[in-house]
Amino acid sequence: MKTINVGLIGCGFMGRTHSNAHNRLGNFFKLDTRTVLKAICDSNGPKATEFAQTWGYESVETDWHKLIARKDIDLIEITAPNNIHAEIAIEAAKAGKMIICEKPLAMNGEQGLQMVEAVEKAGVPNLVSFNYRRIPAITMAKKLIEEGKLGRIFHYRAKFLQDWTISKDLPQGGDALWRLDVKVAGSGVTGDLLAHCIDTALWLNGSIDTVTAMSETFIKERKSNVTGQVEKVGIDDACSFLARFQNGSLATFESTRYARGHKALYTLEINGEHASIAWDLHDLHRLQYFEHRDPGQLRGWRSIHVTDSDHPYMSKWWVPGLQIGYEHSFVHQLADFVEGVSSGKPVGPTFRDALETQRVCDAVLQSAHSGAWVKIPGDK
Numbered sequence: 153m154k155t156i157n158v159g160l161i162g163c164g165f166m167g168r169t170h171s172n173a174h175n176r177l178g179n180f181f182k183l184d185t186r187t188v189l190k191a192i193c194d195s196n197g198p199k200a201t202e203f204a205q206t207w208g209y210e211s212v213e214t215d216w217h218k219l220i221a222r223k224d225i226d227l228i229e230i231t232a233p234n235n236i237h238a239e240i241a242i243e244a245a246k247a248g249k250m251i252i253c254e255k256p257l258a259m260n261g262e263q264g265l266q267m268v269e270a271v272e273k274a275g276v277p278n279l280v281s282f283n284y285r286r287i288p289a290i291t292m293a294k295k296l297i298e299e300g301k302l303g304r305i306f307h308y309r310a311k312f313l314q315d316w317t318i319s320k321d322l323p324q325g326g327d328a329l330w331r332l333d334v335k336v337a338g339s340g341v342t343g344d345l346l347a348h349c350i351d352t353a354l355w356l357n358g359s360i361d362t363v364t365a366m367s368e369t370f371i372k373e374r375k376s377n378v379t380g381q382v383e384k385v386g387i388d389d390a391c392s393f394l395a396r397f398q399n400g401s402l403a404t405f406e407s408t409r410y411a412r413g414h415k416a417l418y419t420l421e422i423n424g425e426h427a428s429i430a431w432d433l434h435d436l437h438r439l440q441y442f443e444h445r446d447p448g449q450l451r452g453w454r455s456i457h458v459t460d461s462d463h464p465y466m467s468k469w470w471v472p473g474l475q476i477g478y479e480h481s482f483v484h485q486l487a488d489f490v491e492g493v494s495s496g497k498p499v500g501p502t503f504r505d506a507l508e509t510q511r512v513c514d515a516v517l518q519s520a521h522s523g524a525w526v527k528i529p530g531d532k
């Protein structure tokens with residue numbers, strides 16, 4: 153059995169999802185390679201030590217440069233905040249390491265392009281963790297679209313709604329709240345939540361041509377956990393945009409952290425000439441499907457419980473009818489990545505795929521600022 157030695161950077165929520173995936177992988181997926189949790193790295197030493205004990209890492213580092221320099225590390229996983237993705241990824245690529253990076257790829261497209269160039273020059277396997285692609289119902293939607301079941305696509309509609317930043321007393325910055333600090337996160341809901349919606353949309357419906365957006369920062373000042381001072385809030389709290397896809401379809405996207413009552417409501421709907429599909433993260437194992445070519449009297453929305461052994465990934469888990477959840481999307485992502493490393497076939501979303509998402513995010517933020525329609529740029 154081959155091995156991939158893992159060095160993971162960042163002990164937060166995403167560090168846990170990735171570590172859990174490594175621990176589950178070999179129990180459920182029969183692969184010719186196993187991953188070994190060699191080292192966890194976080195600038196907070198005691199936190200990293202506790203994390204190592206919880207998840208089974210063999211060693212602890214507090215300096216990511218040292219981790220990258222280690223000869224016994226093959227794969228660097230970046231689950232650290234967005235503002236250090238580029239620096240870590242570029243150094244890791246130069247050291248010849250494979251890389252899995254949390255989303256969004258970078259702080260902006262310019263940085264993202266440097267990361268793409270670094271991994272492509274080094275020829276190292278690379279993946280960005282847009283995990284929702286690997287929820288079985290979403291993977292199945294991709295298959296249905298590729299089989300032409302929907303026919304020509306007219307509409308794409310996505311939302312990602314949360315409500316956890318409504319309190320004006322919530323500070324910005326620091327360990328758990330760096331997502332509110334624009335210097336660390338790059339943007340608010342656009343990079344954090346719309347990026348997921350955009351990645352899924354590009355995968356299911358192809359490239360976006362132009363966008364027009366609006367955004368708002370509802371709470372203008374918050375105390376900083378880093379400086380202790382009240383500081384201006386630089387992130388977008390809510391952002392909605394219209395898009396035209398290259399295939400001629402029209403789209404609406406909405407994201408906010410101010411939708412009281414919604415914790416992580418990612419929903420999408422696609423309307424085609426023959427059929428429509430709809431999906432909802434709060435009911436993630438179901439795919440809603442409407443087929444216009446069904447006999448008239450039987451025509452209606454089907455609610456497909458995507459838990460049968462011929463549904464994507466499901467033969468790996470329990471028995472038909474028993475569902476899986478959010479964390480399994482990270483196991484699927486890792487299994488596909490490891491298989492790709494073994495076969496030499498790149499697995500998406502690669503850094504280059506994620507650069508396209510990053511460019512849409514940049515265009516959305518630019519349009520929200522100017523009020524104009526913005527065309528998504530390609531490579532110069």
Ligand code: SOE
Pocket residue numbers: 314344345348416
């Ligand atoms: C933010 O609350 C967050 O944790 C995102 O950072 C994740 O990417 C998303 O999947 C769930 O929400």
